[in-house]
Amino acid sequence: MSLIDALTRAHPALEVLPASAATAPYAYDAGTRRTPVEHGPVVAFPATAAEVAAVVRTAADLGVSVVPRGAGTGLSGGASAGADQLVVSTERLTRIVEISPADELAVVEPGVINADLNTALAPYGLFYAPDPASYAISTLGGNIATNAGGLRCAKYGVTRESVLALDVVLPDGALVHVGHRSIKGVTGLDLVSLFVGSEGVLGIVVGATLRLRPLPVARRTLTAFFDSTGEGARALGAITASRVRPAVVEFLDEPTLRDIDAHSGSDLRRRGASLALVELDGFGIDEQTAELITALTAAGGRVAVVPDGEAPLLWELRRSGRGLGQGAPTWYVGEDIAVPRSALPAVFDYFPVLEARYGVRVSAVAHAGDGNLHPLLKLPIPPGLEGTPAPPALGAAATDLVAFALSRGGTVSGEHGIGTVKLDWAALELDDRVQRLSHAIKDAVDPDDVLNPGKALPAPVLQPA
């Protein structure tokens, strides 16, 4: 029996799209969209956790592998699907089941959009801290599957730190609950943390109990402009050396300021050659502001407090990206490396080395508070070569930069995940024994490789017998 027949027979009420040109958008996510397909996979839209479980069981019985999918905003190909796979979309699981101010938690279905939860929480004076750049369009289930980061992580933690409990559909269709509604809890292995960030290879999140926080009593945005990228990158250490821990520290290098100005009409580059954009929050906002101004000024910054009315515009400039897709056509690779904070200046210093060695252009914004950078490596496409693959130099430069981050104790992915796109880089990071250990765990949880096969975990070199 075909998959689509089996699904509609076993689950008459299930919304399901047959494999067709219409489901082609479900064949890729934002990380693999550049190589579109003609024909998409079968896509199921279960409306309840039990329906997810039943659909997975049906697929497993037929030997069809399952690709879990939230909003498809992932940047690493974690939600891309082959024509012979079943995509299980969580788009219909959009209920905010509970908001408990007394316990500072919310219980949600996985298809809830990150920003929608915060909209619902605002009247309670609460917020959900993890704020990936995609917060307006990405789902909480996807955020959990990738252990999504964001701007506020240095102070408030990544997604993992905000997940108390999960309802998970296992690869055989069993529905389990792990974790608890209490803040603390150490009973048994920490399966919540194991599922968070596992990119759908161990289970499908169908419910989550999320930790909330009180909205800060005050917020303040500061800018610190510097005369060069290097000076700014080195000045970031002054924040660590102070006693202030901002909610957000974004660092934008010189090419990034120029790019933003070019596509937004702003005048950032005129004000300096690099920018630390800082948000303070919480009690004692004036004390915090004074201490940070002292620290950054001593480090060479021209520091200003941004009037409250102007702050949203600056943050919007930062979040709106760097104008890719505008101007001359360009081959590009986006990275997501993270390094120990002290290594940030060395990373920016390495960009000119890469540019000289490979003929590419390199720039980056950094979530400087946690050492996470998003370097962008670009090569202009000569006239007539649009649509052709990038020259090997671009990929070589990207891999060179990844290796540099690893040599400084960093990681190939700070927050986007591995998916399919970063498998080769992940293999550079994880030693062979760790790769085999990870696959042993995957095999223990999913012996038939039903869930998201081939994603997230680089294939280990086989051990000689």
Next chain:
Amino acid sequence: MSLIDALTRAHPALEVLPASAATAPYAYDAGTRRTPVEHGPVVAFPATAAEVAAVVRTAADLGVSVVPRGAGTGLSGGASAGADQLVVSTERLTRIVEISPADELAVVEPGVINADLNTALAPYGLFYAPDPASYAISTLGGNIATNAGGLRCAKYGVTRESVLALDVVLPDGALVHVGHRSIKGVTGLDLVSLFVGSEGVLGIVVGATLRLRPLPVARRTLTAFFDSTGEGARALGAITASRVRPAVVEFLDEPTLRDIDAHSGSDLRRRGASLALVELDGFGIDEQTAELITALTAAGGRVAVVPDGEAPLLWELRRSGRGLGQGAPTWYVGEDIAVPRSALPAVFDYFPVLEARYGVRVSAVAHAGDGNLHPLLKLPIPPGLEGTPAPPALGAAATDLVAFALSRGGTVSGEHGIGTVKLDWAALELDDRVQRLSHAIKDAVDPDDVLNPGKALPAPVLQPA
């Protein structure tokens, strides 16, 4: 060949104690000390990570199982060992390898005492946040193995939130590194979190990269006394409803205040029938103090700011415990349940129910900020019955209370772990499928059950074929 012969032959420089009466203290930890043994296990004291790896390999080759041990301060039997097992002590692995203020991290060996790290960090203006009550005597390796909590967890997180990377000896003696020196990182499965809190059943931590924080710019201690335990427990919700998030909120009920007064000569009970002992820290300490005084006063508290000179004494009274072992001989059971904060009043209200039903005495202190309680259930021992087992009513009352916590969305262990002592209770919390999943992961990592067999994971009911 005997284990001791194999160890001394393979590792001539290894410090090792043969099984004897002298090693009897290594047969139990602080959770199982009440049932001492005559004869202890073989104990090895490796001095390097490589030596730990080699010793584990030797034991595995001989089919001898290994019990990892830090300072033996655990309260759940996780480090207790049979006479046929090998105890691998980390007592010789006491180096603080690195302190990096720029990256806010320390690299340590597992035998470093928690308090010793903080002593070393103070000159840098940094601290390591997790502070189990045993911080003066427990090792960081043991803290990691149990995902230890403490008083400051509601604000600063439990041990897991402070572990960036681990060096781990696997059950076959392989030495692996997982995690990174960056704050963020999502490459592959979160093996760091899997090892943290796994109570030595998956690997032995031989090195750890720990996240540090700046010492707060200010600290302030407040007391809030209430006219009854119930009134105080209900008032705790006023803290959550405020925008202040204290570093510590300890709640002491009426019998606890009396016990402390009896063994310390203090006069807490005269000042009220329950006490919320609060530490605020960070910027805006006066604003925080004012908002919290308003909130707790409105909730019925008699709130006072404790003069700085007197605060350490109060915290010492809290940490020194409740005078167990003094006064009339008593059978007792100590618990470590955690519940959603809103359920704290219900738990305290349940104590009189238990007392009436089982004839026991019940009291508790609570890490109220994260809903973690340490109830103490006691039965006086009638003259002549010292040394005899407690009547079944005591255990029945303890299990009844655990079930109550679970019914409120809580957990049987907030921070002490399961070890051997709480296996039956863990089985009440974890559904059968989750137990089987946990064992499947244990089997994948440790197929020969070399490391700490029988601990931490309740044995699942066997699935019918």
